Amino acid sequence: MELPESATVVEMLPRDGFQRYPHFIPTDEKVEMINALSETGVDEIECTSFTHPKAVPSLRDADEVAARIERHDDVCYRALVPNAVGMERAIEADVDKVNALVVISDAYRQKNQGMSLEENLKEVEAIVELADGTDIEVEAGLGTSFFCPYEGEIPQERTLSVVDRVLEAGVDEVTLATTMGMADPRQVTAMLTALFDHHPDADVGLHLHDTNGMSLANTLAAMQCGVDRFDASVCGLGGGTILPGGLGDVGNTPTEDLANMLRDMGIETNIDFDRLTEVAETVAEQLGLGTPSRTLMGGTREQVLATTDAQPAPKK
Amino acid sequence: MELPESATVVEMLPRDGFQRYPHFIPTDEKVEMINALSETGVDEIECTSFTHPKAVPSLRDADEVAARIERHDDVCYRALVPNAVGMERAIEADVDKVNALVVISDAYRQKNQGMSLEENLKEVEAIVELADGTDIEVEAGLGTSFFCPYEGEIPQERTLSVVDRVLEAGVDEVTLATTMGMADPRQVTAMLTALFDHHPDADVGLHLHDTNGMSLANTLAAMQCGVDRFDASVCGLGGGTILPGGLGDVGNTPTEDLANMLRDMGIETNIDFDRLTEVAETVAEQLGLGTPSRTLMGGTREQVLATTDAQPAPKK
Numbered sequence A, B: 001m002e003l004p005e006s007a008t009v010v011e012m013l014p015r016d017g018f019q020r021y022p023h024f025i026p027t028d029e030k031v032e033m034i035n036a037l038s039e040t041g042v043d044e045i046e047c048t049s050f051t052h053p054k055a056v057p058s059l060r061d062a063d064e065v066a067a068r069i070e071r072h073d074d075v076c077y078r079a080l081v082p083n084a085v086g087m088e089r090a091i092e093a094d095v096d097k098v099n100a101l102v103v104i105s106d107a108y109r110q111k112n113q114g115m116s117l118e119e120n121l122k123e124v125e126a127i128v129e130l131a132d133g134t135d136i137e138v139e140a141g142l143g144t145s146f147f148c149p150y151e152g153e154i155p156q157e158r159t160l161s162v163v164d165r166v167l168e169a170g171v172d173e174v175t176l177a178t179t180m181g182m183a184d185p186r187q188v189t190a191m192l193t194a195l196f197d198h199h200p201d202a203d204v205g206l207h208l209h210d211t212n213g214m215s216l217a218n219t220l221a222a223m224q225c226g227v228d229r230f231d232a233s234v235c236g237l238g239g240g241t242i243l244p245g246g247l248g249d250v251g252n253t254p255t256e257d258l259a260n261m262l263r264d265m266g267i268e269t270n271i272d273f274d275r276l277t278e279v280a281e282t283v284a285e286q287l288g289l290g291t292p293s294r295t296l297m298g299g300t301r302e303q304v305l306a307t308t309d310a311q312p313a314p315k316k
Helices: A013-020 A027-037 A062-068 A084-093 A106-112 A117-131 A156-169 A185-198 A215-224 A255-264 A273-286 A301-307 B013-020 B027-037 B062-068 B084-093 B106-112 B117-131 B156-169 B185-198 B215-224 B255-264 B273-286 B301-307
Strands: A008-011 A044-049 A076-081 A097-103 A137-143 A173-177 A204-207 A229-232 B008-011 B044-049 B076-081 B097-103 B137-143 B173-177 B204-207 B229-232
Touching (some): A008 A255, A027 A062, A044 A062, A062 A076, A062 A084, A076 A137, A084 A097, A097 A117, A106 A137, A117 A137, A117 A156, A137 A156, A156 A173, A156 A185, A173 A229, A185 A204, A185 A215, A204 A215, A215 A255, A215 B215, A229 A255, A255 A273, A255 B185, B008 B255, B013 B027, B013 B044, B027 B062, B027 B273, B044 B062, B062 B076, B062 B084, B084 B097, B097 B106, B097 B156, B106 B117, B106 B137, B117 B156, B137 B156, B156 B173, B173 B185, B185 B204, B185 B215, B204 B215, B215 B255
Parallel strands (some): A008 A044, A076 A097, A097 A137, A137 A173, A173 A204, A204 A229, B008 B044, B044 B076, B076 B097, B097 B137, B173 B204
């Protein structure tokens, strides 16, 4: 099994998690949680979204959050930008990277952003142009890359044609997002294989929701295709603001469960696992999330051994 | 990605699920649930365990259950047997297959069965001998094949040496069990690769618990090694009777989530998915389990599309 030696972990709690949380989280609490996340060893943190406050009221304090967080040199602080207006705010806020959102599904994009694909891609071009001459990197985050709750399965060529377009537009990296959490490992493998066939040097990441429970299996499939950058959210909190029913509440891959799998598999990350678990526990308590991940339920090797007071047998 | 074209699904609810359930499930209910499972298209059902009633009181009605269930020609009805005494009862009950339990970890086996490895293997030899001349197939189910809650990680060569021994003893198939649900995909791949190197024609299955949330990822890894037989339990119910804390309560891979992944991936099974989901819903209600699987939470493609009244886009 061919696997990367190390992986980059991108923490999505402050944007993907907070945006759908049913109550406005006070700015002080947001800043405190982001500061705590900065000390866990995650490589990047998506801190907020520079969206119109009426579109995503839960993140209406984006500028203040970006201004107040403590920044560590070894963490990349990024923000979602849906358009050129958002990009101007991101430049003002001096973030390290932006996630320029492109939604593949027409039905989802119309409901979410009220734009055609061409309008969406024009915004990406404008964002890249605005980034030019700054130090800000641009990632294109491709929503509904695999499945749309309104359109069903997204044909591979539609996603790949958008990948072509954003790379042409000059983005630094591309992230395929499941949005609804309905991808399966065969689909992920097929999509990534075709993508790397066309763009062998592209910097490709994956943003996995876990509605169908396959996000770690999809992570494994993606790593075998050469992907080594994964979005995740502490406690698994996350989900599109317009997802139907309560389905979006299943959220993202929990960062602590992703980190646990990578660690068990011997794939290096910068994560301090104990510190990350502490932050996850605090977040779960502050936001009333119960035990939203396997790690918080006690599902790691150390936790099991601690329960039995056992010492691990010496490794061969 | 090399994957099998089809997979065999073994339903463990009546044995692995019922054995740890906190209350005795009346025999009538057990029989009714097994009869319902017989109509879901699962290939095999582990109906009960012929264990001493004092050791596993929740399955003290094993003989009556085996006598009363309706048997379908296309379903293999099997039972766990911990020893030759259990095998005699299994022959009396006329099951199609037995799961002869061998625990790899000394600490776990001593607590669970009070036997040394050699004593355990002698029971397997006696079970195979008793099966000789009957139509009963013998599977060796190898508990704690990867990790023990008392000993930690199990070195590969210990598990493989037990595989050698049970194949030598003449069992028809071998199933590696995670028991504690702490295996990771790299470990599963390494173990199975080594196993097939030594025994390329062995009939090997996997019995995955999901404490760490990696059971579907481990399933994917195992399929890539050529494994196409998986144990699972409706609603994920299951767990060793002596597992520490509440950790065992995470249970097995839910059969409906396994079936959903196989279906999404285009790997054939005999399962009627709607029928299986109905049974899972009934079991969840009867046993008060809430929504114990992603499928019961609405996490399948059809369920998402039904929520939005959407018709799936035509597949390319």
